[in-house]
Amino acid sequence: MSKLLDNVCMELQRLPGIGRRTALRLAMHILKMESETVDSLSESISRFRHDIRYCLSCNNLSDEALCPICSDERRDRSTVCVVEQVGDLMSIENTGQYHGMYHVLGGVISPMQGVGPSDLKIDLLCDKLLAGEIKEVIIAISTSVEGETTLFYLMSRLKAFPDVKVTTIARGIGFGDELEYVDELTITHALLNRREL
Amino acid sequence: MSKLLDNVCMELQRLPGIGRRTALRLAMHILKMESETVDSLSESISRFRHDIRYCLSCNNLSDEALCPICSDERRDRSTVCVVEQVGDLMSIENTGQYHGMYHVLGGVISPMQGVGPSDLKIDLLCDKLLAGEIKEVIIAISTSVEGETTLFYLMSRLKAFPDVKVTTIARGIGFGDELEYVDELTITHALLNRREL
Structure with a gap:
């Protein structure tokens, strides 16, 4: 097997939820992508890891000392x-x-x-x-x-x-959840916190 | 939202099977990885795309003119x-x-x-x-x-x-396949190509 392919597969497998097969599928897709697109993908990963900061006020991810939310007047x-x-x-x-x-x-x-x-x-x-x-x-x-x-x-x-x-925040039955499949604790909470219509 | 995070998520979403949520999860994982590991991930992606070649003899992926299989005596x-x-x-x-x-x-x-x-x-x-x-x-x-x-x-x-x-290559029922769930065409083939024990 090609060392370059082997390498990229091994590196991709460090990511969560990516096994041998998925890594290979991703690699094959990368091969078909424009080379500029691949460069911007690889750059964005590296830059994200190196340049990201944590907001000094709220600990949100941020590019600056304060995150966009904390600096929004x-x-x-x-x-x-x-x-x-x-x-x-x-x-x-x-x-x-x-x-x-x-x-x-x-x-x-x-x-x-x-x-x-x-x-x-x-x-x-x-x-x-x-x-x-x-x-x-x-x-x-x-x-x-x-x-x-x-x-x-x-x-x-x-x-x-x-x-x-x-x-x-309120606990209860989510929209679209089927009562049949909701756990007892959630149903109990939802019953205790019932609202008048 | 941080531009760096936004960027890396958008780039990751170009890969097959990676949606908004998965991209975010990968980004969060990248954040926790050693910075050298992230660099080697990003480098391997870029190098793979730029340096990979196709074997001149068999069209397999290769680092050289001939792939490891074609050059194996x-x-x-x-x-x-x-x-x-x-x-x-x-x-x-x-x-x-x-x-x-x-x-x-x-x-x-x-x-x-x-x-x-x-x-x-x-x-x-x-x-x-x-x-x-x-x-x-x-x-x-x-x-x-x-x-x-x-x-x-x-x-x-x-x-x-x-x-x-x-x-x-032979067509038939795969090992571990349940006959009940195998399609008719495969079963037909498997019957026609039955082997004496």
């Missing part, structure tokens, strides 16, 4: 939505319904994986709250065991700011 | 296995059971996609046959309509070499 600075990771922030942004600020923790507390509270950007959040501009903290972290642990720890830290309202 | 030069594409060659190589040579057509005849016989490396195959060293041509192309058309055309060209034995 039109956003509502009285509300902060706390998320685990950048992907979650993007999912919320994609709804186009939220106009407040964000705070990216950078993970959840997980003793199993050696992630403690000090590994997350919780102090940075508390520092921001000290300024007094924030009126509401919306916690939007997952309902896993780690997520609940993180929520519990966060709540204990947020007690230091009694004037700040703390909320979490 | 220990291979049986009396047998040539004709395949559609490099991936097929690799699948056969991976069995470790075939020690002859290959010939990569580079596709199948497909009028729908504008691929005619002249777009495939059929002349190159005939030129090799002229030398008289080849005793058997094994045709291992897929049984799609395009594959059958290609097979038909190939047979007509190979008539010019009456001394060369032409065979195709």
Whole structure:
């Protein structure tokens, strides 16, 4: 087998979800792409890794010291939505319904994986709250065991700011979910938090 | 959203099977990789596209004028296995059971996609046959309509070499396939080509 092909397949297999066959399929596709397109692909990967920064205010990925959201004057600075990771922030942004600020923790507390509270950007959040501009903290972290642990720890830290309202996003049956296949815990929550029509 | 992230996601989405979510997941993984690893990934992609060549003898992917198989003196030069594409060659190589040579057509005849016989490396195959060293041509192309058309055309060209034995790989029920789910055509073939035990 060609060393160049072997090489590119091995390198591609370092990416998650890409096995031997997929790597080969990608390589074959790369071969058919315009050489400029391949160069811009390979450059964008390298530049992304080297030049990306974390927003000093919210820990979002950023090209500058402050991310586009933190430097956007039109956003509502009285509300902060706390998320685990950048992907979650993007999912919320994609709804186009939220106009407040964000705070990216950078993970959840997980003793199993050696992630403690000090590994997350919780102090940075508390520092921001000290300024007094924030009126509401919306916690939007997952309902896993780690997520609940993180929520519990966060709540204990947020007690230091009694004037700040703390909320979490609603749990319930997702749109398009079939009740038959939804787990019991979600149904229980959805029943307890039922709304009058 | 960060422009660097946006960029890398857009570029990754040019690859087959990679949508918005997967691109984001790959980008997040790239962020966690060692910067040297990312560089070697990006370099290998670019180098593969620029430096790869096609073997002058069999049309396999190669780093040199001749691919490792064509330049391997220990291979049986009396047998040539004709395949559609490099991936097929690799699948056969991976069995470790075939020690002859290959010939990569580079596709199948497909009028729908504008691929005619002249777009495939059929002349190159005939030129090799002229030398008289080849005793058997094994045709291992897929049984799609395009594959059958290609097979038909190939047979007509190979008539010019009456001394060369032409065979195709056996069709039948694959190991691990459940008879219940195998299509009728395959079962029909498997029945017609039944073997005595």
